[in-house]
Amino acid sequence: MEQLNQLSIRDQNLKRVYQEICNTKGSSRASVARKLSLSKASLSSLADELIVDNLVTEKGKKVKTGLGRNPVMLAPKENTNFIVSVLWKNGYVEGYIIDIASGNAWPSGGDGRLILSVDNPEDYARVALVCAKGLTEKLGSVQRVLGTVMIIPGIVDPVREQILSYPLDITEDIGYQIIQDLIENHSDENICLMNDTAALAYGEKFLNHWEDPDFFYVNFAVGIGSVFYMHGKPLEDATGRQTQFGHIVINPNGPLCECGSRGCLEAMIGEKAVRKRWELIFRESGDMKLGEGNYYRVLREKAENHDIEAVAAMDEIAYVFSWALSNVVTVIYPHRVIIGGSGYELGETFLEKVRSKVQEIGYSYMVRDLQVNYSKAEKDIIYKAGAQYAFDTHYNFALKSIQGLHLG
Numbered sequence: 001m002e003q004l005n006q007l008s009i010r011d012q013n014l015k016r017v018y019q020e021i022c023n024t025k026g027s028s029r030a031s032v033a034r035k036l037s038l039s040k041a042s043l044s045s046l047a048d049e050l051i052v053d054n055l056v057t058e059k060g061k062k063v064k065t066g067l068g069r070n071p072v073m074l075a076p077k078e079n080t081n082f083i084v085s086v087l088w089k090n091g092y093v094e095g096y097i098i099d100i101a102s103g104n105a106w107p108s109g110g111d112g113r114l115i116l117s118v119d120n121p122e123d124y125a126r127v128a129l130v131c132a133k134g135l136t137e138k139l140g141s142v143q144r145v146l147g148t149v150m151i152i153p154g155i156v157d158p159v160r161e162q163i164l165s166y167p168l169d170i171t172e173d174i175g176y177q178i179i180q181d182l183i184e185n186h187s188d189e190n191i192c193l194m195n196d197t198a199a200l201a202y203g204e205k206f207l208n209h210w211e212d213p214d215f216f217y218v219n220f221a222v223g224i225g226s227v228f229y230m231h232g233k234p235l236e237d238a239t240g241r242q243t244q245f246g247h248i249v250i251n252p253n254g255p256l257c258e259c260g261s262r263g264c265l266e267a268m269i270g271e272k273a274v275r276k277r278w279e280l281i282f283r284e285s286g287d288m289k290l291g292e293g294n295y296y297r298v299l300r301e302k303a304e305n306h307d308i309e310a311v312a313a314m315d316e317i318a319y320v321f322s323w324a325l326s327n328v329v330t331v332i333y334p335h336r337v338i339i340g341g342s343g344y345e346l347g348e349t350f351l352e353k354v355r356s357k358v359q360e361i362g363y364s365y366m367v368r369d370l371q372v373n374y375s376k377a378e379k380d381i382i383y384k385a386g387a388q389y390a391f392d393t394h395y396n397f398a399l400k401s402i403q404g405l406h407l408g
């Protein structure tokens, strides 16, 4: 027990030092020690361990100049430690190798992507592992892969040991089988499974450096996901279990939702629902890909061209979304709402309508200062954020490993 506690303290101390070195992108031993209130001897021992583990490197050897010595700077070691980030999409998986020190995909120039098709929902994890292996084989012998993160548009449930994803047709039974296979056959392979919206929200917080400690992130994808950050942390974990904003019931007599309820937000204004509406209004069959905001975009374009029915549909989407959002704000009181995923395809007029509708519908005391904005994240942020989350959350600095399988 005592040994476990010591390892845990060592892990926390190494992590603090590593994060401080990453935050400053280059600091002397003395300045890190000062900042973290550690003795020079303790800091030196921790820094040396990080150097041996190849996470940190020394830059600028001591050189005597007329002005004294240049201190040796500690910096995160780039091009050395990687996490493979694989996103499960409808019918395929897409993977990148992410350099943990720089946060960028490797190799630079954008040719490090691997896409593999998935024919059956049962096969997502298996194909994702093949994808990770294919990407890893491109690395050199001094480069180390710490693990694989699989990012899933659905719930990753560590208690029931299952996945549930409507966009990927992964039912509870299939999701259970996937997890059991990972536990039985891959538990020593350093794999993390996480929810896609949790990864995107992590990207907002840590890669885009939002200062707000409390924000509500809404992901417009095939369904509608959300994550609430409270006091700078996601509510509970990255499983996607905690907040099911897309399944707030707007109209109990409304259209049937995939969750089994009626009139959920997702069943009213998710992209699938908007496609249905599009087909009804324009009597065209919608054969565009779901999940990339195509139907939000074409509806918005029709509305911008003053098509009366498209304008009415856009107004209704804004109204329904504002209604759901106003109720959420009375429960959790966030400072900021970030609309991510393909939500930006709904356009500026939609955003303006939501802002004014929330003021009209919501409890004035709580919505008065609420900021509602589109995410400004770059398109591939989900891969970087997933890898960063897996490293920040699951890498054990004392044991020098991600340590097996993690759900969420």
Ligand SMILES: [Zn+2]
Pocket: 246, 247, 257, 258, 259, 260, 261, 264, 266, 267
């Ligand atoms: Zn539902």
